[in-house]
Amino acid sequence: MAARHKSVETKFYEDRDRVLKALRNCDRRTFLKISAATMGAVMAKGLMPPHTFQLVEMANAAVEKGSSGVGASGSAPFRFAYISDSHLYERTLNQRFVRSIVKAVDDVNALDPQPDFVLYGGDLAQLGAPAQLEQGKQILSAVKAPVKMMVGEHDWFLDMGEKWQEMFGPPTYSFDWKGVHVVVLMSVYEKDFWTARKMTPEERMQTVAGLDNAVQSRFEVGEKQREWLKQDLAKVPSTTPIVVFSHSPLYKYYRNWNFWTDDADEVQAILKPYDKVTVIHGHTHQMLQNQIGNISFYGMLSTAWPWPYAPEGLPALTIQMNRADPFDQFDGCGDGQATARADGLVDTVYNLWDRNPVTVKADYLVSRGKTDQPPAPQFASY
Amino acid sequence: MSGRRLTVVVLIAAGIAICVGHAARATMPPPKPGPLAEPKSAHQTGFPEQLYKFGVPSDNPQTPAKVALGKALFFDARLSVDNTVSCANCHDPDKGFTDQLPTSMGVHAKFGQRNAPTILNSTFNIAQFWDGRRPTLEDQARDPILNPIEMGMPDQQTVVTKLGSIPEYQKQFNAVFGSAPNYDNLVKAIASYERTQIAFDSPFDRFIAGDEKALTAQQKRGWAIFNGQGRCMSCHGWNPTRPLFTDDRFHNIGVSAHSAKFVPHARQALALLSQAAGPEQIDRLAISTDISEVGRFLVSKQPHDIGAFRTMGLRNLFVTEPYFHDGSQATIWDTLDHYNKGGVQNPFLDGGIVPLGLSEQQEDDLAAFLMSLTSERDMGRAKTEYERQFKISRTTRPQRDTAAAMGLKGSKGPGFGGPFGDIGPGESAMQENPASLGGD
Numbered sequence: 001m002a003a004r005h006k007s008v009e010t011k012f013y014e015d016r017d018r019v020l021k022a023l024r025n026c027d028r029r030t031f032l033k034i035s036a037a038t039m040g041a042v043m044a045k046g047l048m049p050p051h052t053f054q055l056v057e058m059a060n061a062a063v064e065k066g067s068s069g070v071g072a073s074g075s076a077p078f079r080f081a082y083i084s085d086s087h088l089y090e091r092t093l094n095q096r097f098v099r100s101i102v103k104a105v106d107d108v109n110a111l112d113p114q115p116d117f118v119l120y121g122g123d124l125a126q127l128g129a130p131a132q133l134e135q136g137k138q139i140l141s142a143v144k145a146p147v148k149m150m151v152g153e154h155d156w157f158l159d160m161g162e163k164w165q166e167m168f169g170p171p172t173y174s175f176d177w178k179g180v181h182v183v184v185l186m187s188v189y190e191k192d193f194w195t196a197r198k199m200t201p202e203e204r205m206q207t208v209a210g211l212d213n214a215v216q217s218r219f220e221v222g223e224k225q226r227e228w229l230k231q232d233l234a235k236v237p238s239t240t241p242i243v244v245f246s247h248s249p250l251y252k253y254y255r256n257w258n259f260w261t262d263d264a265d266e267v268q269a270i271l272k273p274y275d276k277v278t279v280i281h282g283h284t285h286q287m288l289q290n291q292i293g294n295i296s297f298y299g300m301l302s303t304a305w306p307w308p309y310a311p312e313g314l315p316a317l318t319i320q321m322n323r324a325d326p327f328d329q330f331d332g333c334g335d336g337q338a339t340a341r342a343d344g345l346v347d348t349v350y351n352l353w354d355r356n357p358v359t360v361k362a363d364y365l366v367s368r369g370k371t372d373q374p375p376a377p378q379f380a381s382y
Numbered sequence: 383m384s385g386r387r388l389t390v391v392v393l394i395a396a397g398i399a400i401c402v403g404h405a406a407r408a409t410m411p412p413p414k415p416g417p418l419a420e421p422k423s424a425h426q427t428g429f430p431e432q433l434y435k436f437g438v439p440s441d442n443p444q445t446p447a448k449v450a451l452g453k454a455l456f457f458d459a460r461l462s463v464d465n466t467v468s469c470a471n472c473h474d475p476d477k478g479f480t481d482q483l484p485t486s487m488g489v490h491a492k493f494g495q496r497n498a499p500t501i502l503n504s505t506f507n508i509a510q511f512w513d514g515r516r517p518t519l520e521d522q523a524r525d526p527i528l529n530p531i532e533m534g535m536p537d538q539q540t541v542v543t544k545l546g547s548i549p550e551y552q553k554q555f556n557a558v559f560g561s562a563p564n565y566d567n568l569v570k571a572i573a574s575y576e577r578t579q580i581a582f583d584s585p586f587d588r589f590i591a592g593d594e595k596a597l598t599a600q601q602k603r604g605w606a607i608f609n610g611q612g613r614c615m616s617c618h619g620w621n622p623t624r625p626l627f628t629d630d631r632f633h634n635i636g637v638s639a640h641s642a643k644f645v646p647h648a649r650q651a652l653a654l655l656s657q658a659a660g661p662e663q664i665d666r667l668a669i670s671t672d673i674s675e676v677g678r679f680l681v682s683k684q685p686h687d688i689g690a691f692r693t694m695g696l697r698n699l700f701v702t703e704p705y706f707h708d709g710s711q712a713t714i715w716d717t718l719d720h721y722n723k724g725g726v727q728n729p730f731l732d733g734g735i736v737p738l739g740l741s742e743q744q745e746d747d748l749a750a751f752l753m754s755l756t757s758e759r760d761m762g763r764a765k766t767e768y769e770r771q772f773k774i775s776r777t778t779r780p781q782r783d784t785a786a787a788m789g790l791k792g793s794k795g796p797g798f799g800g801p802f803g804d805i806g807p808g809e810s811a812m813q814e815n816p817a818s819l820g821g822d
Contacts, residue, residue, distance in 0.1 A: 095789070096736075106729045327616035330733025353732055354686050 050139025076178045081108045081145070081337045084282040085156055085302030087154060088132045088139075095128070096329050100303040101139050104335040109144050109353060115337060116177065118145050121282035121300045122152025122188075122229050123245035128205050130163050137167055152247040152257075152282060153188040153219070158205040161186075175230050180241045183232065186225065187261055188283075190217035204335025211257045218255065219248040220262040229270055241276040242345030249281045249299065252293055254310030259284050271295055272295040276344030278362070286332070287350055287358065290315035291365040298338070298348045298360065317369050319360060319376040321352065330354045412459040412468040418475035418759070419457070421449055421578030426757070428587025428625055429580065430506075437505045437577070442520065442570045444577060451554045451576030452820070455568065460528055460544060463534035465491050469572065470528070472498040476699030478760065479579060486708030492531035497672035497709035500702045502581040502757075503695060508630035513690045515681045519573035524565070529666065538565040581698055581757040582625070589754070590622065597754055604751025607744050612721075614748075616734055617693045626757070627696035632682075633732040634689040636725030644728060648676045648688045671690040677707065682706045688730040697755045700764035711781065713771040714752060718745045719781035737789050740761040749775075 090380035108118050120140060125132035132154065140147055149168040156164060161171060171186035173211040193206040193216055207216050221229075236242070244250065250267055253259040254354040261267065271277045277295040288299030297315075306324045314320075324332030338348045345362030350356065364372040417612050424431065438444060443511050455461065459468040472486040473479045479501035481487075486498045496512055504510065510522035526532040527541060533676065541580075545551045545563040551650075555563040557570065588596040597605065608614045618627040673680070678687035690765075691707040705711040711720065724737035740748070756764040 103729065110729070325616075325734070327613060328733040329736070333733075349684075356686070357685050 010130060060167075069290040077340060077342045078180075078208075079113075079115045079337055079339050080117050080119060080122050081115040082112060082119040082280070082300050083140075083143075083303060083334065083335045084119075085110060085123045085152065085285055085304055086136060086298040087123055087126040087302070087304040088136050089126050089130045090129070091135055093124050096141070097304045098135075098315040100137070100330065100333060102329070103353070104303045105139060105142050109142070111211045111337065114145050116145065118143050119146050119245055119280070120147055120149045121148045121280075123282065124149075124152070124204070125155050127202075127209060127305055128155055128163070133163055133167060148182075148245070150184050150245050150247060150282070151186055151188070153190075153208050154205075156188065157190075157208040158201050171278065172228060178340070180243055180344070181233075181236045182311055183229065183242065183244045185221060185229070185244060185246045185250075187248040187250060187281075188219045188220045189225070190219060193217050195229030214256075216258070218260050218262040219258050221246075221250075221267050222263070225271060226263065226266055228352050229267070233270065233274075236274075238273045239275055241340065242271065242274050242278070243346060244271070244277065244279045246281045247283050249284060249288075249290075249297060250279050250295075251290060251297060252313070253284070253288075253290075253315070254313045257307075257310060259310060259313075268292060268295060277338075277348040280338065280348075282347075287319055287352075288315070288320040289318050289360055289365060291317055291368060296346065296362055298346070301332075301334040301350055301352065303333055303335065317365060319358060319374050321355075321358075322377045325354075328354055402622075410634075411468045412457065412466065413474045413476065415453065415470070416476060419453065421575070422580050422759075424580075426580065426583035426587070428582040428584065429589050430623065430625055433624060434580070435507065439518065439520070442574060445558070445677075447554075448558045448571055448574045449578055451551075452560050452571035452573070454551075454554070455572050458706050460548070461533055461535070461541065463536070467533050469523075472526075472532075473501045475579075476501065478698050480702045482701075482703055484704050486532070488526075488529070488532035489534040490531075493571050494531055495672075496707055497704065499694065500698065501576050501579045501700075502698055503579075503626065504628050505577040505580070506695075507628075507692075508626075509692065513678045513681050514692050515633060519576050520566075520569045523569035523572045523576075537758045541565060541568065581760070583676050583758050584697065584756055585624070585754040586751075590625075593753055598750065599752045600747050600750045603744075603750075604747040604754075605707055605716065607740070607748050608751055611740060611744070612738060612748055613736070614721075617671070618696050628693040630693065632678040632687055632690040632692055632726070633734070634677070634687075634691075635709065635721070635735050636689075636728055636731050637691070637708065637720070638677060638689040639726040639728035639731070640710065641675055643672065644675055644689060647673055648679060650732075674707075686730065689728060690730070690732070696752060698757055698760055698764065699752050700756060700767040701760045703767060703771070714749050715745060715771065715775035715779060716781045718748055719779055719783070719787075723781070723786035724784040737787050739788050 056270050069181070083101065083104040086097055086104075088101065090099050091098055108115070124136035124140075137316050151161065151164050151168075151171040156171075164171065172184065173183065174183045176182070190208065194207070195239060195243070197215070199207065207213055210216075233242075246261075248261045249259060249264075250261050251264045252261070272294060274294065279295055279297045281297065282300045284299045285302035285305060286299060286309065287301070288297075290297040306321070308323065309318075309320065321332060332352070334350060334352040334355075336349055341362070342344050345366065347359065347361045350358040350360065358374050360374055361372045364374065424434075456469045456473075459465050459471075461468060467489050472481045472488075474481055480498045483498070485494050485496060487493050493714045499512065505519060508514070508517075510516040510519060511525075516522040516525065528537065538592070542564055545568065547696055551563055551626050555561065555567060555571075559567045561567070585601070608618075617629050617631070617633055619629045620627050641647075676688050676694070678690040679685075681687075699705070699714060703712065703714075705714070705717045706720075711717045718740070721735070722738045722740045725735040749768075753764065753768050
């Protein structure tokens with residue numbers, strides 16, 4: 001065959017043919033093992049050009065490094081999914097966000113095998129109204145797996161969390177799951193800015209709902225809750241993997257948009273003694289990852305809309321997503337899954353709607369980007 | 383072409399259509415090349431010359447002899463197992479290089495799952511077939527010849543042996559390629575001929591080139607809707623550099639969701655393909671089984687591609703009916719109704735498909751605009767078809783769902799319409815920015 005330029009399509013087919021030919025006679029388990037090993041080898045070399053053939057099952061396969069069987073810390077691997085930041089208006093006012101959250105519920109219900117539980121990442125309502133919260137609860141009741149609720153600022157600041165707690169219970173709690181200690185924080189408390197200004201509840205809620213608004217305070221976990229966290233972790237050995245669910249990022253990314261937790265340093269200090277800590281947070285509506293000391297941070301996607309990247313403070317490790325198509329209400333949005341591995345680290349899959357899913361492994365974050373880098377657009381980090 | 387010849391062609395086309403309609407099980411005779419089969423001139427208003435050059439592969443340059451050989455092959459039914467089907471059966475120049483059937487019929491009167499796309503302007507496609515499973519015209523030509531329900535040849539060697547036994551082809555292949563016929567050169571020749579079938583020179587192209595009077599007032603309104611409330615431009619993108627009315631991407635617009643078995647088929651397809659399927663198996667799945675409805679997913683295996691098909695160009699629509707990947711919509715008004723109501727809801731529906739809130743008048747304007755994308759050469763036949771579809775559209779609109787289009791239905795809630803539609807009735811299009819509340 002005469003040497004000719006090979007199109008992306010052709011290369012894709014050649015890669016795919018090569019992989020599939022080799023696996024033609026395997027049973028399913030061997031197939032997954034071999035493909036995992038192949039994928040591992042390829043990723044270890046840092047060779048993951050976007051057009052290379054990747055089996056979709058790889059994203060969901062449980063056969064990963066250190067995740068088969070029970071690990072040294074005594075934890076068994078498990079999967080959970082998340083839906084986050086739905087920002088619902090009443091059904092009569094805005095159908096777009098209803099359509100999106102329903103799509104996320106469909107996604108999660110279609111997962112096979114089903115996840116152990118589904119995290120709701122906060123901001124179920126847009127303006128904290130009872131009708132919005134009720135609607136969200138009704139939609140989430142269709143989720144087959146158990147749902148763990150987390151609160152966001154849009155749910156809280158109309159009535160300071162009264163309706164939320166009535167419907168979903170305390171905003172701060174913890175539980176143990178298959179050897180992992182899971183903490184759910186209420187990380188969007190704000191110091192009182194509304195009383196002096198004589199704001200109505202609606203005005204307070206509208207203020208918190210905005211960006212670039214210097215009137216509202218920065219998010220914080222707060223001293224009382226930090227004390228609670230210390231007490232909660234007092235009984236947890238340092239070898240136990242910790243997963244923290246939080247709405248605000250628990251680090252300082254961009255102050256003006258409240259992509260920020262004021263007492264992040266104190267919270268991180270409380271988590272420092274632990275070997276394996278993963279924070280999964282909402283609020284930022286974008287592909288966002290970071291590693292600070294012993295803590296891996298994954299930002300969740302929103303179902304409602306994507307935020308652009310802030311003009312400064314973007315963590316260098318973040319696998320960026322390029323800008324969303326304004327005509328496509330799903331672009332840049334989505335939901336996701338995570339695998340808590342036997343070794344205590346957490347891998348995540350960003351299920352971007354209308355785009356290919358992106359897997360970000362803990363090894364990538366823990367190695368500070370030296371291994372397992374997922375395919376990413378070639379943007380300069382800033 | 384003279385008016386009389388035109389009439390004859392129209393009558394023949396109509397005759398064939400009627401024959402097929404009444405005797406669908408009989409194999410159609412392979413068409414003979416007429417004036418519309420000739421290579422087209424590059425001197426057409428709106429022809430993107432640089433883009434065209436870019437699409438000609440370096441190992442298959444255009445030469446008149448190669449094009450002539452390709453044309454001979456294109457019309458030669460001996461490329462099929464029983465000598466009844468040529469490329470032109472499904473891609474008939476007199477029918478806009480389609481067969482104007484919902485899905486195509488191959489050897490032994492077997493029907494496939496997909497509507498035959500037009501060869502016109504196909505050289506500009508970023509990938510071939512509705513699911514983009516082949517990157518170039520050369521690669522596309524390999525598949526139908528060997529597909530059991532299209533041309534039915536058992537393997538490449540049989541094709542090559544058959545061609546090699548024909549002295550005329552021996553001579554021509556030798557003259558063009560310097561060797562005996564082989565499969566690679568066969569597809570190169572066919573692709574070369576296909577590359578000569580370009581169709582621009584429409585009233586719209588002349589309008590863009592500066593002729594204000596080339597479009598009627600109604601067509602200009604349609605053009606405004608195309609860019610605005612209709613949201614057409616977002617996928618059927620046009621720009622002067624790439625004037626093809628497609629974004630070359632794959633979108634689930636809800637056509638495959640007409641079938642209730644759609645989602646289970648997606649899971650079945652994933653299971654099938656994980657057992658190692660090559661391009662031939664995908665091709666067979668695409669054409670001959672129900673799995674065909676998962677579309678691009680068969681190629682990319684990405685969940686967002688389930689039920690997604692390639693955005694087709696919009697030129698010469700009134701000679702390439704019926705529409706969509708399964709040919710399920712008989713008139714342009716049916717397609718417009720489909721989009722107007724926000725497609726058919728399914729878990730994989732593209733995020734850009736939303737109810738549009740277009741009125742009847744606006745749909746008529748859009749249809750008139752689409753008529754203006756017809757090349758001059760095809761204008762006579764297109765006008766006839768436009769009149770025919772217009773007449774049908776006054777009384778028969780199976781896809782119309784005005785309540786859904788206006789957002790009055792189901793989960794779409796009450797009140798809709800307009801570019802900011804889903805904010806709801808009675809609200810101003812721009813909300814007050816909450817960030818400005820209580821500001822310092």
